[in-house]
Amino acid sequence: MDLDELVRPILDLLHRADDRDARITDLAGPDAHEDAFARLGVPLSLGPGDEPLDLAALTRAIEATIARSVRTLHPRFFNQNFAGADPIAVIGDFLGAALNTTLATYEAAPVFTLMERAVLARLAALAGWPAHEGLFVPGGSFSNLHALQLARLRVDPEARERGHDGAPLVAFTSAHAHYSLKKAVVLLGLGRRALVEVACDERGQMRPEALAAAIDASRARGERPFFVNATAGTTVLGGFDPLPALADLAERHDLWLHVDGSFGASALFSVAQAHRMEGVARADSLAWNLHKMLGVTQQCAAFLVQKTGTLRAAFATGAEYLFQPDKPHADLDSGDLTFQCARRVDALKAWLTWKARGEAGFAARIDHAVALADHAAARIAGDRRFLLAAPPSWVNVCFWWIPPDLRPLAARTPEVDATLHALAPRIKAAMLRGGAAMLGFQPIDGGPNCFRLLFINPATRREDVDATLDILDACGREALA
Amino acid sequence: MDLDELVRPILDLLHRADDRDARITDLAGPDAHEDAFARLGVPLSLGPGDEPLDLAALTRAIEATIARSVRTLHPRFFNQNFAGADPIAVIGDFLGAALNTTLATYEAAPVFTLMERAVLARLAALAGWPAHEGLFVPGGSFSNLHALQLARLRVDPEARERGHDGAPLVAFTSAHAHYSLKKAVVLLGLGRRALVEVACDERGQMRPEALAAAIDASRARGERPFFVNATAGTTVLGGFDPLPALADLAERHDLWLHVDGSFGASALFSVAQAHRMEGVARADSLAWNLHKMLGVTQQCAAFLVQKTGTLRAAFATGAEYLFQPDKPHADLDSGDLTFQCARRVDALKAWLTWKARGEAGFAARIDHAVALADHAAARIAGDRRFLLAAPPSWVNVCFWWIPPDLRPLAARTPEVDATLHALAPRIKAAMLRGGAAMLGFQPIDGGPNCFRLLFINPATRREDVDATLDILDACGREALA
Secondary structure: OOHHHHHHHHHHHHHOOOOOOOOOOOOOOHHHHHHHHHHOOOOOOOOOOOOOOOHHHHHHHHHHHHHHOOOOOOOOEEOOOOOOOOHHHHHHHHHHHHOOOOOOOOOOOHHHHHHHHHHHHHHHHHOOOOOOEEEEEOOHHHHHHHHHHHHHHHHOOOHHHHOOOOOOEEEEEEOOOOOHHHHHHHHOOOOHHHEEEEOEOOOOOEOHHHHHHHHHHHHHOOOEEEEEEEEEOOOOOOOEOOHHHHHHHHHHHOOEEEEEOOOOHHHHHOOOOHHHHOOHHHOOEEEEEOOOOOOOOOOOEEEEEOOOOHHHHHHOOOOOOOOOOOOOOHHHOOHHHOOOOOOOOHHHHHHHHHHHHHHHHHHHHHHHHHHHHHHHHHHHHOOOOEEEOOOOEOOEEEEEEOOHHHOOOOOOOHHHHHHHHHHHHHHHHHHHHHOOOEEEEEOOOOOOOEEEEEOOOOOOOHHHHHHHHHHHHHHHHHHHO | OOHHHHHHHHHHHHHOOOOOOOOOOOOOOHHHHHHHHHHOOOOOOOOOOOOOOOHHHHHHHHHHHHHHOOOOOOOOEEOOOOOOOOHHHHHHHHHHHHHOOOOOOOOOOHHHHHHHHHHHHHHHHHOOOOOOEEEEEOOHHHHHHHHHHHHHHHHOOOHHHHOOOOOOEEEEEEOOOOOHHHHHHHHOOOOHHHEEEEOEOOOOOEOHHHHHHHHHHHHHOOOEEEEEEEEEOOOOOOOEOOHHHHHHHHHHHOOEEEEEOOOOHHHHHOOOOHHHHOOHHHOOEEEEEOOOOOOOOOOOEEEEEOOOOHHHHHHOOOOOOOOOOOOOOHHHOOHHHOOOOOOOOHHHHHHHHHHHHHHHHHHHHHHHHHHHHHHHHHHHHOOOOEEEOOOOEOOEEEEEEOOHHHOOOOOOOHHHHHHHHHHHHHHHHHHHHHOOOEEEEEOOOOOOOEEEEEOOOOOOOHHHHHHHHHHHHHHHHHHHO
């Protein structure tokens, strides 16, 4: 099989990453995609009698997949908390797949084990931690899950053997934190009621006085507070919880302090932005996704713990077939530090991208994104077609499109809110049909659906902001019609 | 940056996948690897002042990574429950990385959503299930975790809100099952004591009468049995638990029946091997890793549930920023069916490999592996240098190397066992230094360390069995010396 032939369309995609004329998506329905693949002789369905495809058909399948998938490399793709994959990271993923191994043991992954340790060591140094342990996990949700499990076992080590006994352990997180915290308390058998959501300010940042009150109220109910999740870079508003104040409270009340920096910890690369992470040196654990701001491909999620020995005590089972203590360099085996068995070598692409760009390159990526967000917010604030939904923060800009007959919008009323809320999905649908820009929408704190620009891709320029706002305005008019 | 240049060594590796003269590994220590990378001008460590690497240095880094990593493509790599990655799957991983998206929503991954559904539908059909739901998760450990969580919520739905209340829920698995079950009960807050290990026969297959007795004993203790894990293809011996008998017991005692077919479910592709999976049609859930027997790259783990609606009821939180119910095709969003948020598009490489090979190609891969294992077992049984440690099953062959002065070994004594046990790591170390073959060792049921051949790579031939046995004999003599 001529592999070069199959790789060609993938390399073409990477070479034309910033092609602004390419459609981002057309959000065809399932039937349209299935018809298109079937017409190419490569139906999406699988059946027992299917003949193996030849090279030409496989190439058509790859080309169709590229043409019909969402183009997250496009400079006007603002839809998720990742964008603009670095081609070096893409090649790192390719290399990792070709060497197809598991990071569970040094024996099976000597170079990758060392790369993982190098990346984690430098991340921990950037956080100002004198000691650390950690590993890459399949996403920030798992980092948060691991943190909660470590914190639970710290206050109730017997839970490992005995299980949760129904004691009212309580974790705190902000109302704007990632939903994985809600999923995690359920999975861990602590129950949804074990998670208290604390109020935020208008930037989506936890109010420390609200946390203090929530802890006191929990204690007054006879519960046992054990954990606080501080979000560094909330998903929707880009808020950074005030880490020093939260660290003070965690210390005072003997809580595990986890910083979910999945989105925002990369601020530490930028001299201008690192202040947002002030206080992270006092965290017990840290989630840091290199696949969000830094352009490393899905997934590349570092989970770090400050106190060494914690992970092994929580997760190790010492499977004899894998972690033979008498084989060479068994002390470097990472598999028993986590829940997973086989682990992808996500550290490789992080390491390769880091080597290719340097910390200055990462910093430039962050600074570019923040500068563009600031520009977009200023631009929107001065444009009567739109209304900012929240003060800008980090790389997030949330705003409404205002229908022409409501401009300039003097005050939001329940009627206006209902209009804005109902318009968002229709505007989005029009935008997806057009395929020239893509951004998401959601309600904030019970308000009407607003749009959210996320600046992450280094190829995005100021003109793209203008173009996207014009596209949004046109889609709004289309949705009204 | 000339991406073609960076991709060249990766394609070379794939083109020379079955090069028998290449070293599999030399298991250098960390210092040797670090020195080697440093000499190339690409030190493994990362520092704040590092200059970005140029193309030539990045190429050297990629070449060194290939040269110094374990060559799992080598036909004499028998060390793990995966081997011989299919180059089509590798390219699928490359394509997925280039298109860098998340499978959480149809909007962000329309084609991949449909590919995932197509792959899962055909897997479910092969299992004989009339209905199903499911998704790809980052490894079989997560499939098993999900199954346990679904089973727990079936008998205690209030645990979602309330948490585990200390009720003595008990799960059963075999003594040869994967260690992820032990990790899962701890993570779920059920505790290690909630997992009862049931005795196996000499092939590592759960004894149904032992399970029946264990359930009765548990009930007699006043506990609540709720779950049984049946392993289809144990990690070490390749044993298949007797699914029909276990399904009978599960039905009688109202237990959730999960089949961990991570390793063995692919037997369903082979007419000759499918009988091992008889009874899987009665399972509530099924783990099926396409990255083990089928050569799809790490990771490609399908988790299937027979009763639809189960996953959403257990995992959904309905995050407003992601799962807007009013956007187009929101019913196809898969993100709320699992614990993860962003998910890699693992289904893509499965789909592409499946299209390239067809089910006949997958069946041939299975049949080749089983035939080679049978050949190796017969070969070892007739060779006084070795002794089978267990009857052969599936693609696993476990055996000891017998030192010359003990041949032919008439009977194992405690002294002989101690010798065999201590020799294994020394033989393995010699084998790693040689780099011409690689297999693992472990004790079985408290016996001395034995070696384990795992036949998975379609490029492996009978000559490789002979060569590996000769290498092992030479390494044994080296270890004795």
